[in-house]
Amino acid sequence: MSETAQPTPPQSAHHIDVKEFHPRARAAIHNPQIRQNFRKAMDGLMTKRKSAFEGWDLEALRDLGANIRLRALANLPDLLEQLEQKLTENGIKVHWASDGDEACEIVRDICIARDAKTVIKGKSMVSEEMELNHYLGEHGIEALESDLGEYIVQLADETPSHIIMPAIHKNTSEISQLLHDKTGTDLSNDVEYLTANARLQLREKFMNADVGVSGVNFAVAETGTLCLVENEGNGRMTTTVPPCHIAVTGIEKVVPNLEDVTGLLALLTRSATGQHITTYFNMISGPRKADEMDGPEEVHVVLVDNGRSTIYQDDELLDTLRCIRCGACMNHCPVYTRVGGHAYGTTYPGPIGAILMPHMVGLDEGRHLPTASSLCGACGEVCPVKIPIPDLLVRLRQESVDGDKLHPAKVSGHGAKRGAMEALIWKGWSWMHARPGLYRMGTSLGARFRKLQPGKLGGWTQYRTAPKLAAKTLHERMKERSQ
Amino acid sequence: MSSRDTILQRLRNRTGGELTAPECDFSVLKRPDWTTAEKLDMFERTIESVHGEVHRTTEAGWIDRLAEILQSRGAQTLLIAKEHEIGKALKTATQNREDLPQLLVYDEPVESWQEALFTEVDAGITSTRGGIAETGSLILWPSVDEPRLMSLVPPIHIAVLKASELYTTFHEAMHSQNWAAGMPTNALLISGPSKTADIEQTLAYGVHGPKELIVLVIE
Numbered sequence: 001m002s003e004t005a006q007p008t009p010p011q012s013a014h015h016i017d018v019k020e021f022h023p024r025a026r027a028a029i030h031n032p033q034i035r036q037n038f039r040k041a042m043d044g045l046m047t048k049r050k051s052a053f054e055g056w057d058l059e060a061l062r063d064l065g066a067n068i069r070l071r072a073l074a075n076l077p078d079l080l081e082q083l084e085q086k087l088t089e090n091g092i093k094v095h096w097a098s099d100g101d102e103a104c105e106i107v108r109d110i111c112i113a114r115d116a117k118t119v120i121k122g123k124s125m126v127s128e129e130m131e132l133n134h135y136l137g138e139h140g141i142e143a144l145e146s147d148l149g150e151y152i153v154q155l156a157d158e159t160p161s162h163i164i165m166p167a168i169h170k171n172t173s174e175i176s177q178l179l180h181d182k183t184g185t186d187l188s189n190d191v192e193y194l195t196a197n198a199r200l201q202l203r204e205k206f207m208n209a210d211v212g213v214s215g216v217n218f219a220v221a222e223t224g225t226l227c228l229v230e231n232e233g234n235g236r237m238t239t240t241v242p243p244c245h246i247a248v249t250g251i252e253k254v255v256p257n258l259e260d261v262t263g264l265l266a267l268l269t270r271s272a273t274g275q276h277i278t279t280y281f282n283m284i285s286g287p288r289k290a291d292e293m294d295g296p297e298e299v300h301v302v303l304v305d306n307g308r309s310t311i312y313q314d315d316e317l318l319d320t321l322r323c324i325r326c327g328a329c330m331n332h333c334p335v336y337t338r339v340g341g342h343a344y345g346t347t348y349p350g351p352i353g354a355i356l357m358p359h360m361v362g363l364d365e366g367r368h369l370p371t372a373s374s375l376c377g378a379c380g381e382v383c384p385v386k387i388p389i390p391d392l393l394v395r396l397r398q399e400s401v402d403g404d405k406l407h408p409a410k411v412s413g414h415g416a417k418r419g420a421m422e423a424l425i426w427k428g429w430s431w432m433h434a435r436p437g438l439y440r441m442g443t444s445l446g447a448r449f450r451k452l453q454p455g456k457l458g459g460w461t462q463y464r465t466a467p468k469l470a471a472k473t474l475h476e477r478m479k480e481r482s483q
Numbered sequence: 484m485s486s487r488d489t490i491l492q493r494l495r496n497r498t499g500g501e502l503t504a505p506e507c508d509f510s511v512l513k514r515p516d517w518t519t520a521e522k523l524d525m526f527e528r529t530i531e532s533v534h535g536e537v538h539r540t541t542e543a544g545w546i547d548r549l550a551e552i553l554q555s556r557g558a559q560t561l562l563i564a565k566e567h568e569i570g571k572a573l574k575t576a577t578q579n580r581e582d583l584p585q586l587l588v589y590d591e592p593v594e595s596w597q598e599a600l601f602t603e604v605d606a607g608i609t610s611t612r613g614g615i616a617e618t619g620s621l622i623l624w625p626s627v628d629e630p631r632l633m634s635l636v637p638p639i640h641i642a643v644l645k646a647s648e649l650y651t652t653f654h655e656a657m658h659s660q661n662w663a664a665g666m667p668t669n670a671l672l673i674s675g676p677s678k679t680a681d682i683e684q685t686l687a688y689g690v691h692g693p694k695e696l697i698v699l700v701i702e
Contacts (some may be wrong), residue, residue: 010660060511068507074504077494148641148690165681172683195679195687202691207597223666233635233677233692237613240669241593251490256665262512263652273680277618277653281672289668293630294593305486309493318499331639353598427612 016159016345018361021368022069024343034169034340041168045331048274049382065267066386068260070321071316072252076312079221079254080303090286092299103304107132107140107246110300111141114244116210120202122238123230124215124323125163126248126304128347131361132213142214146202146234148195155182161341163348164272164327169340202234212238212296216249217268217324218261219301226301227261228282231270231275234284245287245296251303252321264324267384271326309360317394320355322385327352329379329389335372344369351379355392363400363413368469370396402434443473488562495503512654514617522616522649523700529619533675534688535696546572548639548692549608550582551695558584558605562637565590566628567610571641581675588673600632606639614698615656618676621698622656624667631669642673646702 028034028053033319051063072079084094099101103126111119119136121127121143124341133154145154149166153159157177160166167175172189179185214235216386217302218227226247228235239245249447269275288295311317330336330350341349346369354373359364373379379389399410400417409415432438449471457466484492517525529536538558551608553561561584563570577583587604609629612622625631635639647672650656653672657663662670677692688694 037683057511060508064507064509064511067507070502071504071507074502078489080491080494096485096490098486098489102486146691148679152681165684167681168684170683172685174597175682191682191685191687194682195690199690203601204690207601222663225666225670231677232681232690234690236631236635236671237691240635241597251494258657258666259509259654260507262652262657263509265653266512275533277620277672277674279533279673279675279678281620281674283666284667284668285670286668289627291627292668293589293627294632295630295668300669303490305490309490309497311500315499318502390550390567406492455567 001117013391018345018357018365018369019367021343021345021372024109024345025339025372027183028339028343033171034176035338037169037171038337038340040163042331042337045273049271049328049331052270052274052276061263061267062384062386064263065324065384066177066322068255068263069324069385071256071257072260073312073318073321074256076252079256080251082221083219083224083254084303087219090224092226092286092301095300095302097304097306099306100304101135103130103248103302103306104135106134106140106300106302107248108136108141110244110246111136114210114298116244116479117141118205118209119143119211119213119309120205120238120242121145121147121150121208122149122212122214122228122235123349124213124248125160126215126250126306127213128160128246129306130304132168143200143386144209146206146207146232146238148198148232148234151179151198151202154181159342159347160211162327162330163325163352169342188392191232199233206237206241211244211246212240212242213246213248214238215248216253218264219254220256220258220261221254222257224256224285226284227265228280228284229265229278230282233280234278239282239284240295241442243296244298244300245282246300246302247282248302248304251305251308252323262459264385268324268326269386270311271328271382289418310412311359317359317392317410319387320359320392322387323352323462324385325352326384328382328384332378332382333372334376334378339372344372351389351393352387355387355389355396358400358411358413360448361415363396363411365413367400367413367417368398370394375409422438440473440475443475447476448469512652514651514655517616517651519646519649522651523646523702525616526614526649526650527618527700529617530675530696530698531619531697533619533678535619535628535675535698537698537700539700539702540556542701546583548699549573550580552641553584553639554582556605556695558639560585560587560603560605562587562589562600562604562607562633564588564618564628564633569608569610570628570680572579573608578664589633593630593632597635600636604637606641607633607637608643609634609642611648612660613646613656614644614652615653615672617652618674620672622660623671623673625669625671626667634673635670635692638689638693639695639697640644640673641697641699642664642678643699643701646700 079462136143258443287299336350354369676696679690
């Protein structure tokens with residue numbers, strides 16, 4: 001391990017200050033271990049994704065993905081009602097939650113009604129949004145993560161640093177040390193051994209858990225089917241072994257037809273990890289029937305809004321809701337790769353987090369998120385459902401500094417970054433640019449007195465050299481040319 | 484107003500107005516018509532790339548092959564279905580041969596024997612509703628006779644697949660079998676043994692589900 005500064009570990013999401021992005025990013029950049037772990041992982045994921053799409057008409061496939069999502073969003077309220085009706089017909093109980101707190105209360109109440117003390121969890125980013133584990137813990141209900149990565153992150157009392165690979169910020173020896181300290185597993189760099197031990201410990205937990213909580217990748221309205229994508233089998237365990245299964249999902253996850261799932265699945269696993277398909281694609285359409293031998297006797301679905309219906313109001317912002325949570329945007333993001341997921345301090349890191357989280361925490365709290373990008377465009381290029389992420393980043397940047405009363409404020413915290421001095425400077429800038437004579441005089445003065453330009457320009461010259469003014473203005477050069 | 488009504492009302496009264504739904508062109512998922520032999524080759528290649536094991540056999544020879552496989556693993560117990568022809572054939576076979584492991588039938592609710600299922604069963608054998616060549620996937624619809632945990636809890640999962648029931652793509656399989664008409668309690672695509680790469684991107688097989696997936700293809 002290096003002696004340089006460690007990034008502040010975001011112990012639990014509930015006391016992270018999203019605003020403190022810069023100190024966390026700076027610490028991460030100076031931490032060689034973090035840099036190395038992310039670099040290695042992201043390089044591998046980019047290569048795998050590329051080879052997984054070989055032989056495909058990727059543009060046509062992405063068009064299909066985008067259209068499937070747009071079609072679903074166009075009919076969202078009808079589809080949600082159809083989904084509710086079908087799920088109910090299938091014997092699944094449907095709940096609606098306006099925000100994370102209400103969703104937590106619903107899960108708690110189901111647990112209380114069943115006298116449940118232990119909850120085993122499959123991977124669910126919505127439950128991270130809800131901070132469900134923390135909430136249940138406060139109410140005397142133990143929630144244990146069963147996805148290996150989530151299990152590691154939970155043992156470390158951290159949050160996921162990547163939406164698909166939660167423990168990607170740690171290397172094998174760090175994980176070995178953690179498992180040794182927390183579970184008594186022998187120290188070893190043998191991943192098979194570490195995995196086998198976790199399997200043993202978690203099998204016991206699956207057998208004894210009162211409730212299983214999972215997420216949902218796609219919810220199909222026409223048949224009332226919940227689809228889960230996974231490799232480990234913990235998702236199947238979670239949704240099959242405990243007597244009660246609660247699935248939590250964002251309201252945007254619904255699609256009209258089963259057929260839609262084939263297109264989205266083809267994109268999701270290849271974009272995420274470069275797999276043709278995951279080991280398990282699990283489709284659940286009801287609780288155990290009277291004569292069946294296993295499966296939960298009760299299945300619940302919690303449809304969580306948590307800001308999504310607000311995003312839905314605006315034509316441009318709406319595209320945020322297309323996301324199928326593959327993580328390709330973070331895998332390809334030069335900023336994410338360097339600072340890692342924890343620097344963002346949000347449930348969803350990387351480019352998708354930068355356009356989604358400001359809606360959940362507000363632009364005042366999340367003011368730095370849309371600026372955590374070089375606008376290189378890689379995220380938009382790889383997005384399997386063609387979300388114009390760079391455009392949305394720019395839109396949120398504008399909203400965060402906009403003070404014009406004529407622009408309707410769409411995102412909470414609108415204008416939070418607006419500074420009087422900066423606003424004045426830009427006003428002067430536009431005033432001068434609207435007056436050609438004045439503009440020419442200004443640039444020509446700049447060129448004459450360029451030697452007086454300061455060598456240091458605050459934050460800009462911290463990592464870059466200062467731009468130098470040319471000896472002649474563009475106007476002067478063009479004039480010379482035409483002579 | 485309930486949260487349900489609030490959410491639905493907000494979505495319906497969208498400030499941006501009504502949205503138009505685009506057309507979806509699924510033709511990009513289509514593949515050329517492959518022969519059964521081509522599909523089988525593709526299936527084999529794909530599932531073996533994720534540690535699935537494929538054995539090509541026949542209606543007459545699959546029990547011999549199964550016995551060999553299970554003996555090589557030292558399996559003592561095999562979980563079978565009560566009514567399915569696979570289970571019945573194995574039951575009949577054990578009357579004349581000694582090389583098969585002890586057969587266990589999953590004919591009681593899991594609650595009455597969960598501990599034994601988790602600790603004492605070495606292998607489980609299930610049928611399939613076909614396979615998908617492109618992704619190397621098995622289609623399983625667990626049932627009363629072949630419950631969900633048969634293909635999940637035992638360390639070895641053996642699946643019997645008829646070569647004639649191989650589809651080229653998931654899209655084709657779903658349409659040919661008319662899934663939209665009604666789904667079972669649980670339906671699955673299984674593509675290899677359980678695996679994880681959560682520790683430093685290093686692949687490890689057999690996390691929570693089976694460590695081995697063995698496919699007996701009946702040609």
